[in-house]
Amino acid sequence: MLSAGRALSVHTAAARLPRSGQNPIPEIKLTTPTRKPIRLARRIREIQISPTLAVMNRAQKLAAKGIDVVDFGPGEPDFRTPRSISEAGKRAIDEGNTKYTNVLGTTALRSAIADRYKSRYGAHVAMENVIAGSGGKQELFNLMLALVSDGEEVIIPAPYWVSFPDQVAFAGGIPVFAKTEAAEGFRPRLDQIEAVATDRTRGVILNSPSNPTGAVIEEDELRRIVEWCAAREAFLVFDETYEFFVYDGHHHASAMQWFNDHPETVVAVNSMSKTFAMTGWRLGYAVGHRDIISAIGKIQSHSTSNPSSISQAAAVEAFHGHDDDVHRMYEAYCERREWLVPAINAIPGISCSAPDGAFYIFPSVSALFRGNVHDSTSFANFLLDEARVAVVPGTAFGGEGHVRISYATSMDRLREGVARMAAAVKKL
Ligand SMILES: Cc1ncc(COP(=O)(O)O)c(C=O)c1O
Known part of the structure; x- marks a missing residue:
């Protein structure tokens, strides 16, 4: 004390x-x-402090000293929030729209989200099927608290987004990893999930497009996983935070396409953060069975209550006619990805396939391990020391031997960073 x-x-x-x-x-x-x-x-002892953050904190300390670090770490768009979305937020303040709202979000926002899921995926959902919270992360966390009991297992394809296992553990559950294959672009398959299922399996978390690998699950495979979960009375939490960033003719399939057949099974989690470059507004949402939504609403009512009324007003604006802004960001990511993948593969010892989606590449660097550089964390530290380039060690995502590079940064910084990496690895 x-x-x-x-x-x-x-x-x-x-x-x-x-x-x-x-x-x-x-x-x-x-x-x-x-x-x-x-x-x-x-x-609190059950939760790990991510090695991601340890390397990133070092990078930030160097930058604070005025050292020019090329930062490939951030998992956030480098674009500004589109102007009219920000204007809607300002208007909310000016008009005094600054009070508590319904814990689950305003009617305007929840209805806009329901309409979006109806028109995109034909899901029979209304505002009672929607909750808005302070980020997709919060809704994922709430979902684990609402759905997982002590000792129950939750299957997560690996590599995975850093917070999934810790959220499961925090809820008293046990994360179980289904390994995916680099040679298959890390796309998850049902047989990989089945191989680790037990009678304690409570559910599955899928994230497509994936952070960190960019993998986009095949539609047929996803349907099979939904049906498998439904047959076992397991839940399927489907995180589609990067749904609009899919490349090379790949197609984003959502588990919500099968919601009408399996409403007790599928819950989608989504976010304003990446789609509309709104990370700091802290607004995400979940769409699913109304009993699940009201259960997580109960949790939210005792923790954060409603997400910011200002962010909710901005989000309503975002859902009305900002496809052009999203497309502009998408085209910038396309251009960067097209340049980055061959440029990274041209560095001897580093290799990656072209990821299907999101704004990350997840190259293998294990061919460069020698001496003190023997794993992804020591490799990331080496790059920071020798090249002043920050990347995220794959171990943070259950993908040892790899690093995550975000291309949510300008072409100039990408060119500079890759040139520095190429020079540095020659010293290994
Ligand atoms: C896969 C994935 N899910 C969820 C989130 C949470 O996003 P937010 O809490 O900003 O809505 C992130 C953010 O990085 C993510 O990468």
Whole structure:
């Protein structure tokens, strides 16, 4: 326990850096030494601090010293939120639209989301099937708390987005990984999921397009997984945060296409963050069975309550006619991806296939491991020291031997970063 007068000082120098994109962890230092270790709850010990953040925090410290680091870490668009969406947020403030809303979100927003799922996927959903929260991350977290009981297993294809396993563990569940193959572009298959299923399996989390691999699941495979989950009375949480960023003729299939047949099974999670470059507005949502939605609404009512009324007003505007803005961002990602994939493959020892979607590549770097550079974390540290280039170690995503490179950055920075990487790896 902290005694009176022993203040906590939170050093957030790194947090003030522009475009961190990785939620830097504030360094917490006690102003006087502690006599006893702080007694923390068991659940906090179950959660890992991601190695992603450790490398990213180092990169941010270097940048804070004025060192020019090419940052391939951020998982956020480098574009500004489209102007008229921001204007809608400003209008909400000016018009006094700054009060609590319904815990699950405003009628206008929830109806707009339901309409979108009706028209995109033919799903029979209304606003009762929708909850808006402070980010897709929050709704994923709420879903695990609502659906997973102690000791139940949740299958997650690996490589996976960093928060999935910890969210399952926090809820008392056990994350179980279904390994996907680099040679198949990391696209998940039903047989990989079946291979790790047990009688304790409670559900599956799928993310397509995937962060970090960019894999987009095949439509037939997805249908089979939905049916398999339904037959076992398992849930399928389907995270389609990157739904609009799919390339080379690949097609985004959503598990919501089968919602009408399996409403107890499928829950979609989505976000304003990537589609509309709205990461800082903190707005995401879930769409599913109304009993699941009201269960997670109960959790939300005792934690954050409604997401920001201002962000909700901006999101309603986003859903009305901003396809051109999304397309403009999509075209920029296409151009960068087309340049980046061959440029990275031209560096001896680094190889990757062209990812189907999202805005990441996930190349293998294990052919370069030698001496002190023996895994993805030491490789990322080496790149930071030798090239002043920040990448995210694959181990954070259950993909050791790889690193994640985000191309949500300008062509100039991509060229600079790749040139530095090519020069640095010659020293290995
Ligand atoms: C796969 C995936 N799901 C969910 C999220 C959460 O996004 P947000 O909380 O910003 O809506 C992210 C963000 O990086 C992501 O990559």
